Amino acid sequence: MWEILNVALIWSTIRLSTPLILAALGGLFSERSGVINIALEGMMLAGAFAAAAITYATGSPYVGLLAGMMAGMLIAAIHALACIRYQADQVVTGTAINILMLGMPAFLSGAFFLSSGSTPQIPKEHLIPWLPIFIAIVMVPLSWYVLYKTPFGLRLRSVGENPEAADAAGVPVARMRYAGVLLSGILAGLGGAYLSIGQSSLFTRNMTSGRGFIALAALIFGKWRPFQTLLACLLFGFTEAVSIQMQGVVKLPSGDDIPVQFIQMVPYILTIVVLAGFIGSSRPPRALGIPYQKER
């Protein structure tokens, strides 16, 4: 069992956790402001595609990274507009965005690169494997500081807990929620960008393969708090790293391989268990998912 615990595994855990950390922190800002964000997946896909396409076009991964963040923010703006201004159901809107983003990048790739849904290969020297990891690590304490130590964070949390009271105290509820959702788009877009121009070297169809949902699970497992969310992301990244590395290495006493699927199931089962309140209670922000209508 222990022979697989080595430097390579730790390194792989960090690399696999990075997109989760970025997206989960994104989800944190959105959900703390009271807007459910199951569109993280779609925002990551947008970021991954834009980053790969722009890096390929310009040759600069920094411009690509920026484009990824902008694309995530653009998708977030659609989510925010529908949920905040038009009071649409937040889960339904999120689902719509996820379906839309399953098609849109592939559609655009097909149009611009005449491919079947992926961007061309980006040369190795134009990739950016380190910076996003660094940003992810820095963003955790920074998010904590912003949420708990600044007036902005206090207002953001207050509109997610009790928008009526916040409104009475003069906090602009809608504006704070826009800020929360847009921030989540930027961070999720960055997480997606890391997938396409950090970890690999092109965008492929549906390349996030559910990481947006795992990030959401990590956010819940981390009880909507930055440092706990980091730990949850590391745990989920670790299970992914193990499931990649251990194939054929770890044997049961009977001599059979441990099926990789059992390791893959760990994050999902943990999230269900935590949400049911078996391991301490995980309480969402009180006004999560409820549109706020100012009384006239």
Next chain:
Amino acid sequence: MKLLRELLFPLIAVVAAFVVCGILILIIGDNPIETYRLLFGSALSWPVGIGYTLFYATPLIFTGLAVMVAFRCGLLNIGAEGQLYVAAFATAWVGITFANHSPWLLIPLCCIAAVVGGGVWGAIPGILKARFGSHEVINTIMLNFLAVALLSYFTQYHYKEPGPIMQTLAIGPNAHIARLGRFIPGMPQFIPLNVAFILALISCGLVYVFLWRTKWGYELRSTGTNPSAAEYGGISVRKQIIIAMTISGALAGMVGINEVLGYRYRYYDGFSDNYGFTGIAVALLGRNHPVGVITSALLFAVLQRGGIPVDAFTTHVTKDIVQVLQGTIILFVAAEAFFRGPFAQWGLLKRSKV
């Protein structure tokens, strides 16, 4: 007037989505009219186009009904995807294990397996919500992934057909259900449209009767419209949540009948083309009514079938346009307030319930 209002918003949403995507097609340098002509022309051609369109509509009617029943109880079931996978596997398992029994026993047994498999997987988030208050949306997402991993394990380690493809052994021929080509003159038998389509239409009728003509349906809908009033009126909200999620899962599970007994005759890993998620779109666009579900399932099936020639016969547009269209339609349906503003000015529309 009420009917007009019910029809108007979905119609506007669909038209708006086609316009937006038309502009998108124009930007990337293709002709939108030509693209849409290809899309509808092929999907509505007799017999192959229509046969496939109805075949694609079958799972969408089931998942649309599933989402609708949960929605009527105030729940959002985005776990239809996982429920239909579990159900399809259960169906295949019965079809493999009891392969030698007579069709009269085996086919009903397989259908029961589909309904029970989906129902159980749907009941889990229902129970979790009723017992612990944990949100069904997150739990259904997790259960989707859990189902995929679990079934991939069973397929790979226990029931796999030797070869590179991740699929189970074939079910016994006694478990096959008839393709409609056998009964409809002029429809070739290679089209996988099968008896499950008829079953889907019957299910629509049954769901209508259940929801609007029985006491149980009334209790379920009351829970959806106002849970506290329902509780005050002596309805156990917790019980209704579990019932609604179980029925919802069972309906989603019936996709397994279409897939396993009528089409592939085995469980194929990852067969679902987002049926569960498209079901949300179907239910919403169909105003959470059985007739609406059939109509919007047909529309989405047309898109799915029509995407194939669009992919082949246009320069730039790929079949991904279908998902772009689907996403845009749901977005517009969800944010119907976007259209309500302009229309309210004409005094035509007041707020309508979902």
